[in-house]
Amino acid sequence: GEDVEQSLFLSVREGDSSVINCTYTDSSSTYLYWYKQEPGAGLQLLTYIFSNMDMKQDQRLTVLLNKKDKHLSLRIADTQTGDSAIYFCAESQSGTYKYIFGTGTRLKVLA
């Protein structure tokens, strides 16, 4: 079945860039998403990319999609302590409401 994989932990220093990686198996994915979960809260959509795009930039966030390798990454520039959270990669297909989420990557930002 479909699967989405992420590494579990990432630690960076404040001001550095963070890169969170994700691989997925479903080649028919239409949308790929990055969600952020702060402690004790629900998930919040950070950004998304359509499967026919290679890159998307949104302020400090850059999403890169390599369709051939089924690899998605999220780069956070100038990482701040407020960016400490769990980041989930997810994919879905057009015309359905089925979502596959990754395991989440816990980002810790050191002051």
Next chain:
Amino acid sequence: EAQVTQNPRYLITVTGKKLTVTCSQNMNHEYMSWYRQDPGLGLRQIYYSMNVEVTDKGDVPEGYKVSRKEKRNFPLILESPSPNQTSLYFCASRLRESSISRSYEQYFGPGTRLTVT
């Protein structure tokens, strides 16, 4: 304020005692869904509904029931809870797909932490 609400936020119960977790959204969204979050497993979709009276199984539906009698509500029912259903549960909603709206944006509730002893 546009939101998804869940009740209760915390629940401790015993094996076999039926329970219902309510979910309500005020955004007139067609799609609603339930997820469970477990350490190391991420979020897994339990059930989803694409409209009133239309529901479908997600990846982990066993032991759960849902109903969608009204557009705004999507309760999750555990008829006979077991300890392996101890988890953090999230309800979410989204607009039906449209080329005009931001229909890809899924809104999540604050979560319900369930413990079954």
